[in-house]
Structures are given as C-alpha cells and as structure tokens.
Amino acid sequence: MAVYNTSDFRKGLKVQIDGDPYLMIECNFVKPGKGNALYKCRLRNLIRNTVLDRTYKGGDALESADIEEISAQFLYRQGDMFFFMDNSNYEQYELSADQVDDSWKFLRESTVCSMLLFNGNPIGVTPPNHVILKVEYCEPSVKGNTATNVSKPVKVETGAEIMAPAFINQGELIRVDTRTCEYVERVKEY
Amino acid sequence: MSTHAPANTLSVSKSIDASDNGAAHLPSELDSKWRPTASLERLRQRAELLSRLRAFFAQQGLWEVETPVLSTDTVVDRYLDPVPVQPPCASERENFWLQTSPEFGMKRLLAAGAEMIYQVTRAFRQDEAGPLHNPEFTMVEWYCVGDSLERGMQRLADLCVAVLDCQAPTRLTYRDAFLQTLALDPHTASLAELKRCAASANLQVSDSFLSADHDEWLNLLLAERVQPRLGVTAPVIVCDYPASQAALAQIRHDERGTRVASRFELYAQGIELANGYHELLDAAQLQLRQTQANALRQSDGKARLPEDNRLIQAMQHGLPDCCGVALGFDRLAMIALGAQQLSDVLAFPIDRA
Numbered sequence: 001m002a003v004y005n006t007s008d009f010r011k012g013l014k015v016q017i018d019g020d021p022y023l024m025i026e027c028n029f030v031k032p033g034k035g036n037a038l039y040k041c042r043l044r045n046l047i048r049n050t051v052l053d054r055t056y057k058g059g060d061a062l063e064s065a066d067i068e069e070i071s072a073q074f075l076y077r078q079g080d081m082f083f084f085m086d087n088s089n090y091e092q093y094e095l096s097a098d099q100v101d102d103s104w105k106f107l108r109e110s111t112v113c114s115m116l117l118f119n120g121n122p123i124g125v126t127p128p129n130h131v132i133l134k135v136e137y138c139e140p141s142v143k144g145n146t147a148t149n150v151s152k153p154v155k156v157e158t159g160a161e162i163m164a165p166a167f168i169n170q171g172e173l174i175r176v177d178t179r180t181c182e183y184v185e186r187v188k189e190y
Numbered sequence: 191m192s193t194h195a196p197a198n199t200l201s202v203s204k205s206i207d208a209s210d211n212g213a214a215h216l217p218s219e220l221d222s223k224w225r226p227t228a229s230l231e232r233l234r235q236r237a238e239l240l241s242r243l244r245a246f247f248a249q250q251g252l253w254e255v256e257t258p259v260l261s262t263d264t265v266v267d268r269y270l271d272p273v274p275v276q277p278p279c280a281s282e283r284e285n286f287w288l289q290t291s292p293e294f295g296m297k298r299l300l301a302a303g304a305e306m307i308y309q310v311t312r313a314f315r316q317d318e319a320g321p322l323h324n325p326e327f328t329m330v331e332w333y334c335v336g337d338s339l340e341r342g343m344q345r346l347a348d349l350c351v352a353v354l355d356c357q358a359p360t361r362l363t364y365r366d367a368f369l370q371t372l373a374l375d376p377h378t379a380s381l382a383e384l385k386r387c388a389a390s391a392n393l394q395v396s397d398s399f400l401s402a403d404h405d406e407w408l409n410l411l412l413a414e415r416v417q418p419r420l421g422v423t424a425p426v427i428v429c430d431y432p433a434s435q436a437a438l439a440q441i442r443h444d445e446r447g448t449r450v451a452s453r454f455e456l457y458a459q460g461i462e463l464a465n466g467y468h469e470l471l472d473a474a475q476l477q478l479r480q481t482q483a484n485a486l487r488q489s490d491g492k493a494r495l496p497e498d499n500r501l502i503q504a505m506q507h508g509l510p511d512c513c514g515v516a517l518g519f520d521r522l523a524m525i526a527l528g529a530q531q532l533s534d535v536l537a538f539p540i541d542r543a
Contacts, residue, residue, distance in 0.1 A: 007317045028320065028321070029318070029319065029320030029321075029322075029323055030320070030322075030413045030414075031269075031318060031320075031323065031413075032409055032412065032413055032417075032462060033455070033462055033465045033516075033518075034267065034269065034270075034435055034437050034465065035269055035405070035409035035412070035413070035435070036268075036269050036405075036406055036409055037269065037317070037318070038409070038410065038413055038414075040414075052394075053394050054394045054395065054396060055393060055394065055395045055396065055410065055414065056395075056396040056398070057395075057396065057398060057399065057402070057406065057410075058269070058317075059398070059490055059491060059492075060396050060398050
C-alpha cells in the first residue's frame with residue numbers, strides 16, 4: 001500500500017484512516033521557526049460524508065486510499081437497491097439507498113453519474129450538475145401568472161418533490177440543479 | 191510499504207474535487223503562470239520597506255555584510271532541514287547546503303572582529319511551503335556586539351516601530367503567554383497536563399502525538415492556541431523560552447529560578463516575524479547541543495547533519511558577547527502591506543519559481 005508522508009500532504013489527496021477513505025479538503029502548513037512542522041488537515045469521509053479535523057506532525061504518514069472515479073449509467077431501482085452500469089466494460093454495480101443518499105431524486109433511467117469506487121466497491125454516486133426531469137404531478141398553473149417568484153411543489157418522475165414556479169404544468173420538462181435541488185428552467189426536450 | 195509522490199491525485203471532478211474550483215484548470219489560468227503573484231504596486235512598496243530597513247541599520251551604525259548561501263557548514267537543528275546541493279567544484283566527499291540562515295557566516299565575522307553587522311539574504315528550508323512559508327525566502331539578520339538580552343529586544347522593538355510605523359511592541363514572557371491563554375505554566379506542566387490541556391482546547395491530533403515529547407506538545411499548543419492571539423493589537427516580543435528550545439541562545443535562570451533560554455521572538459497579528467538570541471558563546475556547549483539535536487533528528491528518522499563546522503572553530507577562538515536577530519522579511523512585508531499570504535508580496539513563489 002502506498003504511503004503519503006506529510007511533505008506529500010495537500011488538498012485533494014485520498015487517504016485511508018481507520019479503514020475508511022478520506023479526501024483531504026484542506027491542509028494548512030504551520031511551523032514555528034524553531035519547532036516541529038504541523039499540518040492542520042480537514043478530511044472528508046467519502047463514505048459517511050462527515051468531516052474530520054486533525055493535526056499531523058512532520059514525519060507522520062497516511063496510507064493512500066484506492067479510490068477510482070468512473071462514469072456509471074443508472075439502470076433501475078429495485079426496492080432499496082439502485083443498479084448502475086459502467087458503460088466502458090458493462091460492469092454492474094449496486095448501491096443501497098443509504099449510499100445513494102439524496103441523489104435518488106435525480107436518477108431517471110440512463111442518467112450517467114459519476115461513481116466512486118473504494119477498493120473496487122462503489123461507495124457513492126453523484127448525478128450530473130443539471131438533470132432534466134418530467135413533472136408528473138402538480139397543482140394546475142394559475143392562468144396569466146408568469147411571475148417566477150411564486151413557487152409551488154411539483155412531483156417529478158423520480159418521485160421527488162421540487163419547488164418550481166407557479167406557471168409550470170403537469171407533463172412539462174424542467175431542468176434541475178442537483179447540487180441545490182433547485183429548479184433552473186423549463187425545457188422542451190430531454 | 192513504498193513511498194510515492196501524490197502524482198495520481200484525481201483530476202478535478204465534481205464529486206470529489208476539494209476546491210470546487212474547476213476554473214483553475216482552464217488553459218487561460220495555466221498560461222498566466224509566468225506572471226508574478228504579487229502586484230507590481232506591492233513589489234514596489236516592498237522595495238521601499240527594504241530601503242527603510244537599510245536606513246534604520248545605517249542610522250544605528252550597522253554595516254551590511256554578505257556571507258555564502260552555499261556552504262559545507264549548516265545549522266544543526268532538530269526541525270530545520272537544509273537543502274543539499276552538489277556544486278561542480280565539490281569533491282565527492284564534500285556535502286554542500288543552501289543555508290537555512292546566515293548565522294554561521296555572520297558569527298565568524300564577529301569572531302574575526304566585526305561588531306555591528308546586518309545582512310539581507312536568501313535562506314532555504316526544505317519542505318516548508320504554505321501560505322506563510324516558501325522554501326526560499328528573504329531573511330534579514332543582524333548582530334550587535336555588546337548588546338545584552340534587554341538591549342537586543344529593545345533594538346528589535348525600535349526596528350519594528352521604525353519600519354512598520356506601529357505602536358511600540360509590548361513584552362511578554364513565554365510563561366505568561368501560556369498562562370494568559372491556557373492557564374498553564376509551560377515550564378512546570380507535566381506531559382499529562384500538556385495532553386489534557388490540548389484535549390480541553392479541542393485539539394484533535396494524530397496518533398503519533400502519543401509519543402510526542404514536552405517540546406512537541408508545547409509547540410502544538412503555541413502554534414494552535416497561543417500564537418494566534420499574539421500581537422493582535424500591537425506587536426509583541428515574547429522572551430524566555432524553555433531551556434530545551436534554546437537553539438543557539440544562552441541559558442540562564444529567570445527571577446523564579448527556572449532555567450530559560452535568553453531567546454525572544456517578535457509576533458504581529460499572530461504571525462511569527464523574528465527570532466533573537468543573547469548568543470551562546472561557549473564552543474563546547476554548542477558541540478553538545480549539536481550532538482543532542484542530531485540524536486533527536488535520528489530518532490525522528492532524519493539524516494544527521496555535520497557537527498564539525500567552522501563556527502565551532504570561530505567560537506573556540508572567541509565570540510564576543512552579543513545579541514543576534516533573524517527576521518523574515520517577506521512576512522514583515524506582508525504585515526506592513528496588509529497582505530494575507532506570502533504570495534501577495536513575493537514575485538514568484540515556489541510554484542511559479
């Protein structure tokens with residue numbers, strides 16, 4: 001297993017702590033003129049998404065985490081399991097609802113997501129920044145109301161509820177920002 | 191287990207990008223890497239600051255010297271790693287180093303009879319890079335024969351006021367700095383007390399701290415909890431460091447009978463600017479400290495540094511009683527110009543060097 005020494009520490013490093021993969025999201029080098037070097041690190045657990053603050057001293061080392069990022073297409077959902085496929089080699093992966101987390105809201109069939117593999121096993125999935133979803137149900141729009149500041153909940157084809165402007169109608173397609181879960185615009189086609 | 195450089199960090203992607211800043215990878219950003227990171231205005235102001243500094247030294251009667259940056263001698267410090275260099279002129283058995291400070295060369299000049307000298311030079315330290323560190327930096331160092339510890343601190347305070355146009359620096363002992371922030375006496379606290387103090391200050395540290403010694407815990411507490419509060423309203427000079435952190439300073443007993451180093455540091459806005467000593471004069475004591483530092487380096491898994499150097503010879507000949515101070519000029523410029531990081535006052539930091 002490869003090892004990173006403190007002099008290799010930097011933002012973006014993927015390391016293993018107590019068996020979990022972490023992404024170094026901050027690394028602050030502190031060193032008194034006469035004294036040991038300190039590396040104040042902030043690490044994000046790539047499985048639990050929790051954040052860990054930890055100070056390392058010069059000479060410490062962390063094991064690298066075998067993290068691979070692939071593109072995987074969402075196939076279907078069966079109960080609490082979500083099935084994906086790596087289009088480059090047709091390898092199939094399944095994730096639990098826990099692992100998929102809030103991303104389920106944006107997963108319609110054949111959406112290509114970015115998937116993280118830790119030691120070859122999927123640990124999480126991120127949909128594209130924008131997805132287009134069909135409005136499956138909403139209250140009818142108020143005629144003549146084109147104001148964008150009045151919004152209402154609409155239910156999209158994945159079953160998620162998203163706040164959209166009041167003029168949106170059932171059956172229409174909307175573009176949604178997956179990072180904020182916000183409506184972006186109305187579109188004509190997928 | 192093998193070691194390798196993190197060349198395989200993932201390319202920028204939405205899901206695991208640390209910065210969320212994809213723009214940094216656009217060609218236009220890459221193309222501008224030839225540009226200085228500091229504005230030309232700041233670089234001009236930096237030059238003015240250096241003129242003021244030189245004027246201050248001239249007015250105080252110090253003259254400017256130049257000593258080698260490349261030398262077979264190097265300071266032996268547990269935590270300072272000099273950059274090894276092999277110049278073409280060197281025989282295979284000679285190791286040269288880029289200097290971590292001009293200390294050795296300048297003290298040799300003092301032993302040869304110089305009395306009031308200063309230098310503006312480049313210093314190099316391996317593996318030191320960050321918002322407040324650049325592996326190559328500008329150091330201003332001065333020595334005044336006859337300066338007592340008190341006189342040495344006063345001269346540093348005068349310089350600070352002259353070049354920064356600031357309030358006169360306040361004074362604080364290392365002990366009081368810890369007492370004020372952490373209610374802990376750094377000279378008497380046991381290892382267990384230091385650990386408890388770090389825990390109650392919410393410091394989360396790596397497992398390797400389990401075997402850390404006194405000085406490592408003190409450094410952690412200083413860097414993380416004490417230092418950020420130092421020199422916030424006015425610069426402050428902290429003195430009387432633990433004897434174990436004397437480096438090349440004399441050791442004496444303070445008024446409480448504690449063995450302390452006659453060492454002082456200037457802090458402004460939580461940033462360490464300068465480090466001074468009432469200089470150690472005893473060659474045998476220097477040899478002893480070098481041996482101790484090398485033993486610690488070895489236990490830290492670092493290479494030993496040569497202990498046989500020309501400073502020892504100079505001190506055997508006789509180094510006059512003096513104070514010496516080293517000041518990080520880039521950091522001084524940062525404070526003077528209201529910059530947030532070194533790259534704001536450096537033309538080309540290491541990643542653009």
